[in-house]
Amino acid sequence: MERKIYNDLVKWQKNIKKPLMIYGSRQVGKTFSVLEFARRNYKNYVYFNLENNVDLISLIRREKNPERLVTKLSAIAGETILKDDTLIILDNVNDIYVVKTIKLFSSVDNSFPIIMITSRKDCLSKFKGEELTFKAMYPMDFEEFLVNADQKQLVAFIKDSYINGTPMPFHQVALDLYNDYLVTGGYPEVIDNYLRKTDSSKIESIKYKIIDIIKGETINSKNLIDIQRGCDVINSLARGLEKENKKFQYGNIKKGSRSKDYESCINFLGINSLIHRSFKLNDVKSPLSSFKDNESFKLYPNDVGLLYSMMNLTKNKFLTDTDIRRILVECNVANTLVEYGYSLYYYQSEGKSEINFIIQNKIGAIIPIEIVNMKLIKAKALAMFTSKFIVSAPIRITEDNFSKKKNVRYVPIYAIFCLKDL
Numbered sequence: 001m002e003r004k005i006y007n008d009l010v011k012w013q014k015n016i017k018k019p020l021m022i023y024g025s026r027q028v029g030k031t032f033s034v035l036e037f038a039r040r041n042y043k044n045y046v047y048f049n050l051e052n053n054v055d056l057i058s059l060i061r062r063e064k065n066p067e068r069l070v071t072k073l074s075a076i077a078g079e080t081i082l083k084d085d086t087l088i089i090l091d092n093v094n095d096i097y098v099v100k101t102i103k104l105f106s107s108v109d110n111s112f113p114i115i116m117i118t119s120r121k122d123c124l125s126k127f128k129g130e131e132l133t134f135k136a137m138y139p140m141d142f143e144e145f146l147v148n149a150d151q152k153q154l155v156a157f158i159k160d161s162y163i164n165g166t167p168m169p170f171h172q173v174a175l176d177l178y179n180d181y182l183v184t185g186g187y188p189e190v191i192d193n194y195l196r197k198t199d200s201s202k203i204e205s206i207k208y209k210i211i212d213i214i215k216g217e218t219i220n221s222k223n224l225i226d227i228q229r230g231c232d233v234i235n236s237l238a239r240g241l242e243k244e245n246k247k248f249q250y251g252n253i254k255k256g257s258r259s260k261d262y263e264s265c266i267n268f269l270g271i272n273s274l275i276h277r278s279f280k281l282n283d284v285k286s287p288l289s290s291f292k293d294n295e296s297f298k299l300y301p302n303d304v305g306l307l308y309s310m311m312n313l314t315k316n317k318f319l320t321d322t323d324i325r326r327i328l329v330e331c332n333v334a335n336t337l338v339e340y341g342y343s344l345y346y347y348q349s350e351g352k353s354e355i356n357f358i359i360q361n362k363i364g365a366i367i368p369i370e371i372v373n374m375k376l377i378k379a380k381a382l383a384m385f386t387s388k389f390i391v392s393a394p395i396r397i398t399e400d401n402f403s404k405k406k407n408v409r410y411v412p413i414y415a416i417f418c419l420k421d422l
Helices: 004-016 030-041 054-062 068-078 096-107 122-128 140-147 152-164 171-184 188-193 200-220 223-244 260-269 306-309 315-320 322-339 383-387 414-419
Strands: 020-023 045-050 084-090 116-117 133-136 275-281 293-299 345-348 357-360 364-370 397-399 403-405 410-414
Touching: 004 030, 004 133, 004 364, 020 030, 020 122, 030 084, 030 116, 045 054, 045 223, 045 410, 054 068, 054 171, 054 223, 084 223, 096 116, 116 122, 116 383, 122 260, 122 397, 122 414, 133 345, 140 152, 140 188, 140 414, 152 171, 152 414, 171 188, 171 200, 171 315, 171 322, 171 410, 171 414, 188 200, 200 223, 200 306, 223 260, 223 275, 223 293, 223 322, 223 383, 260 275, 275 322, 293 306, 293 322, 306 322, 315 322, 322 357, 322 364, 345 357, 364 383
Parallel strands: 020 116, 020 133, 045 084, 084 116, 275 345, 364 397, 397 410
Antiparallel strands: 275 293, 357 364, 403 410
16 A cells, blocks of 8 residues: 655665664555665565564674675574675664674665564653664555555645635535545555455454454553553543543543552553543743643544444435534544644633644644534634634635634644644
């Protein structure tokens, strides 16, 4: 499948100075994308899976000479590793001492390109260093969905309308496809089966399998008790978002639950991008991180299609219930903003009027993003918010076409992927 990360890998290849570390949760397509890149751009490649491979891990940990390590890896692979022409791929890299060895390749004439892959983002703080290049990978966003559905021209129309603020000529077509995306989500295996017109029950079974894999990742938690607690948190996500007040409440997990019992596993799930956390703001000033309320937050699954399944929805319920669609859109906005590197915040006034997302871009501008409630004739939350706080370029996410009214940009729900360039 065609992924955005492919272009990033090509850029890395043209200017290789350091080994590359790609990180992201399981099943998002990391290994597939790297192998596809290797097939297209190198005369040869060698692939090593370090998961439970004690002997290979021990070999890499011991060997501190890059040239000798390459010779030994070549022997294991049964293929000659040629300078510049052979890409070395190390999958499931979670060991700090393995990474320390690979870092040595950046201090020599780096004629041996190396890509490492990990799903353990919590290990990155140990891996960090100038000797490596890092690249995150997430489930496919709606733009990637459209590209793989042979809708590149529609992507071009959406981007053009976003840039110019003009109505998009194929608005209903884009809405219909976006509704399909809200159901499938962005995990490649799910989208591949959707494109091949696989039965919907089969697609749902794939999503439940992925949910189980995500739950299985909790086995890497530092405390054994957090394994079950992490699963409990994941099981509670849909219930929390279906409430009118979407603030995460420990009592939704089980009666008598307290923050001290679950904070560790929530941090683990968040660090590894298995869930995303949005903090409530006590005030809207720069930097936003200084005004977050650590006790008040929302939790989102890392994929909207998984949330669809967690909510046990039928297609009819999804299409006829505007509240349900709004919850799914909110989850998709959260996932997309995280993919683009934004921290998530929201604001709620004393009267419970809410701005769904508030982000701060690289130049420090504070941007509020409101998802329009289709049941309301006139949305007032954003107007009240902008009269109280100094912000830039407020945005409303809507099912209507592109427009601009009173300095507010109206962006269709299918154009969420355009928010990268705020």
